[in-house]
Amino acid sequence: MPTSSMGGGAPPAAVSATGLRKSYGDKTVLDGIDLRIPAGSVFALLGPNGAGKTTVVKILSTLITADAGQARVAGHDIAASPDGVRAAIGVTGQFSAVDGLITGEENMLLMADLHHLPRRERRRVAAGLLERFGLAEAAGKPAHSYSGGMKRRLDIAMTLVGDPRVIFLDEPTTGLDPRSRHTMWQIIRELVSGGVTVFLTTQYLEEADELADRIAVLDDGRIAAEGTADELKRLVPGGHVRLRFFDPAGYRSAAGALREAVRDDEALTLRVPSDGSQRELCSLLDWLDAAGVEADELTVHTPDLDDVFFALTGSGAPAGTGRGDRTQENVR
Numbered sequence: 001m002p003t004s005s006m007g008g009g010a011p012p013a014a015v016s017a018t019g020l021r022k023s024y025g026d027k028t029v030l031d032g033i034d035l036r037i038p039a040g041s042v043f044a045l046l047g048p049n050g051a052g053k054t055t056v057v058k059i060l061s062t063l064i065t066a067d068a069g070q071a072r073v074a075g076h077d078i079a080a081s082p083d084g085v086r087a088a089i090g091v092t093g094q095f096s097a098v099d100g101l102i103t104g105e106e107n108m109l110l111m112a113d114l115h116h117l118p119r120r121e122r123r124r125v126a127a128g129l130l131e132r133f134g135l136a137e138a139a140g141k142p143a144h145s146y147s148g149g150m151k152r153r154l155d156i157a158m159t160l161v162g163d164p165r166v167i168f169l170d171e172p173t174t175g176l177d178p179r180s181r182h183t184m185w186q187i188i189r190e191l192v193s194g195g196v197t198v199f200l201t202t203q204y205l206e207e208a209d210e211l212a213d214r215i216a217v218l219d220d221g222r223i224a225a226e227g228t229a230d231e232l233k234r235l236v237p238g239g240h241v242r243l244r245f246f247d248p249a250g251y252r253s254a255a256g257a258l259r260e261a262v263r264d265d266e267a268l269t270l271r272v273p274s275d276g277s278q279r280e281l282c283s284l285l286d287w288l289d290a291a292g293v294e295a296d297e298l299t300v301h302t303p304d305l306d307d308v309f310f311a312l313t314g315s316g317a318p319a320g321t322g323r324g325d326r327t328q329e330n331v332r
């Protein structure tokens with residue numbers, strides 16, 4: 001479940017960016033990206049192949065420079081203080097640091113050396129992290145013999161040697177089986193509960209829905225929409241309240257009263273368009289009361305992130321689904 005920040009005042013931003021631009025030749029990859037990610041939260045950058053997700057991660061982690069715009073990560077300006085950024089972040093995913101030829105433990109010790117940990121400390125930290133990520137038994141085996149899930153866990157464990165405050169996870173579960181994916185999600189939740197800020201890129205809507213406090217949908221180098229999963233789902237049509245009746249007479253009288261509802265005479269259900277907000281639900285319930293309609297079941301259906309993705313990105317939706325209209329929305 002996503003974390004949430006309560007209490008007075010906005011939490012400080014762990015990552016903020018304004019107007020980031022990047023082109024390769026005459027191809028514009030990022031066309032003005034603005035972001036603000038509160039410390040201690042999970043942010044998901046969602047987008048189809050080639051949308052520019054990895055490019056954003058590379059810029060924010062100082063692997064490449066932006067053509068224009070500013071960004072601060074963990075309090076450091078990416079252009080003025082790239083070393084400060086690098087010391088405060090961890091990056092895993094598509095640019096894995098795991099060396100397959102050496103063991104998991106040797107990979108960890110190498111990382112500890114890169115972070116100049118004292119000799120005794122390095123073994124203690126490496127052993128602790130290998131244990132935490134379920135790799136203690138495999139620690140003496142070469143990393144190329146690890147499964148995909150084990151390699152990802154080793155990669156994250158290596159990142160944590162430096163005790164980063166902000167972690168960039170570029171498509172952390174691509175190619176993993178469902179069990180490994182759930183393990184990875186659990187690891188990510190634990191990192192956040194320890195105060196780390198997670199910047200995640202993903203093509204999996206379910207992953208963003210599960211983990212992220214806020215989601216930005218990137219399409220063709222621009223942020224097409226940004227908000228919580230629920231806010232994004234409210235942007236696209238398809239939300240409705242479903243009223244189900246057990247008694248055909250009750251159904252017929254309700255259908256007569258609710259003329260804008262879509263009828264399903266066989267299932268004895270009525271679909272009333274609704275954005276699922278408390279305000280709309282209250283007014284619907286008041287109206288049902290006033291009309292003397294008493295449904296046996298009432299369920300609220302909001303569109304899922306698939307609907308949002310198809311509606312907001314250029315990813316062609318199957319014909320006839322009513323999806324695929326391009327919109328530009330911001331939920332703030």
Ligand SMILES: Nc1ncnc2c1ncn2[C@@H]1O[C@H](COP(=O)(O)OP(=O)(O)OP(=O)(O)O)[C@@H](O)[C@H]1O
Nearest residue numbers: 024027029047048049050051052053054055056203
């Ligand atoms: N070094 C480069 N030179 C030229 N074009 C590049 C370079 N790096 C990225 N691109 C282009 O920029 C666009 C965005 O790439 P990027 O890797 O950021 O997308 P992405 O959203 O991470 O995609 P994916 O989900 O497939 O990893 C793509 O069209 C890609 O071909």
